[in-house]
Amino acid sequence: MDGDWPEGEVGDFLRSRRARIQPEEVGLTRHGRRRVPGLRREEVAQLAGVSVDYYIRLEQGRGSGGTSRTASGGVSDAVLDAIARVLRLDETEHAYLRTVARPRQRQRGARDRRPPAPRVRPGVQILLDGMERSPAFVLGRRMDVLAWNALGDAVNGFSRLPPAGRNIPRQVFLDPAGRELYPEWAAVAAQTVAHLRLAAGRYADDPELCALVGELSLKSEDFRRLWADHEVRECAYGVKKIRHPVAGLLTLPYETLTVGQDPEQTIVVYTPEAGSETAERLALLGSWTTV
Template identity: 45%
Template sequence: MDNRSEAREFLMSRRANLTPEQAGLTVSGQRRVAGLRRSEVAMLADVSIEYYAKIERGNLAGVSDAVLEAVARALQLDDAEREHLFDLARVAGGAAQPVRKRNPKRWVARESLTRALDVITHGPAFVRNGRMDILATNALGRAFYDRVFDGPGQGNLARFCFLDERAKEFYPDWEAASDITVSILRTEAGRDPRDKQLHDLIGELSTRSDAFRTRWGAHNVRRHGSGTKNFQHHVVGELTLSYEGMELTAEPGLSFLIYTAEPGSASQERLDLLASWAATAHQQEDTDPQKTQAAAPKETNL
């Protein structure tokens, strides 16, 4: 991924999204664009027009943290956007160390991590990487995301979202879900620009999905730490779930996510029903080794 092009397009998109009124500027006369001009960003960041123009051309190498902070304030970047800008500057400065530890062997969940997943019985729990590959789940997570594994998704939430038509049933607000999915991938691309598997995934989705390609061009990024989502599961129906995401300190680049329902709610009753359905399905798999092997999360390179 071209770091200079990425930085240029990201900064231009943020500038275009911020109106003079939002930036506290008084304007008069007609303007050709709704967003800020380069000169206005330079003024707000207290740098010369020439220097900001250099930054926006993608020349981030050597730009100080103080100037990056000033640009972030001028463009009113949120925390995720600010981190993305600093990630791009880190890469441009030659400090692009891989975000996650590289292991020549294929990644398999530690037994202790598997046990930690398995003790969570009242909600789907899973581990994913920045490419949105689901690497390990508890039993309820496997049942919750069964269609992610058994179709075009191949265990990847981004593929499922854009390449599997069933995703539009699973995500009642598919537009918002797809925006979030692309923003997570865009954030990961800024953190680890040397991830070939991520490049391949982005290329695949860009080629096969117009919806992905359009969203990728928006250059939006986001954190995905906590919130509430609605789902429509094909077995139990409508679910409203809260989620919490935690970074695994022992596995840099991996996230541990847990979905829960409000106690006593209809969603909790439906999760309990899904757990019962999953247990029945697991018993059937135990009698058919081929099904068990097909249902297991695939090993993957980090």
């Protein structure tokens, strides 16, 4: 990925979102054949109450000009809120637009400097180990697996992977075993890309994150296709199915928690219902790991 991805991203994101909305959905009349799917830029500008020239500059990553800006030179909340309303963005998409639409004040050479290696505090590891009946692990900003408990390792096999392989996107798209591990692979893949794009907007100056996106784009056609969709999504909770080689099919509801004092780290905890078939299989799997 190149160093200007946030500026190009705002235009790609807005184009992908206006392509989803038909004129009739927002009260406009369709006249003749349209060269672009969805709304035209002129129509978005009209509905949002901004000039066409200003909206075009925004799609081109030049939205800090003009009068609809903040004192610091960024696009105003009012403009972004109006565009989000017209494009029917959900809460996550709206927040993402605010992130990528505003110019970043980068320090010279910031992209060339590697961020410090993430470390999981000892207290967090103790917390993980205390969850004896729940598989749990910690993810970093690039969806690297930074720590885990015994049952989390038994389910996912983190300790058997090389350090570079302890990364959810690489596991999903580059490890041939990923499609066997996840019976609902297509859904997991789409969710993984949507979450990674959200991180890319937040941490655009992270060279390792840029390198990860570049690696996946180069090596995986599926990743390239999904990345081009410009979907963004938080993975705060849900249900994931895993086909374990010993325990069989596991249906795993999960919840996520942000680590205090380190919002870039997220604890993922699988929470199967007590007495369920998956809970019984996990109990058996846990007993094997302690033998």
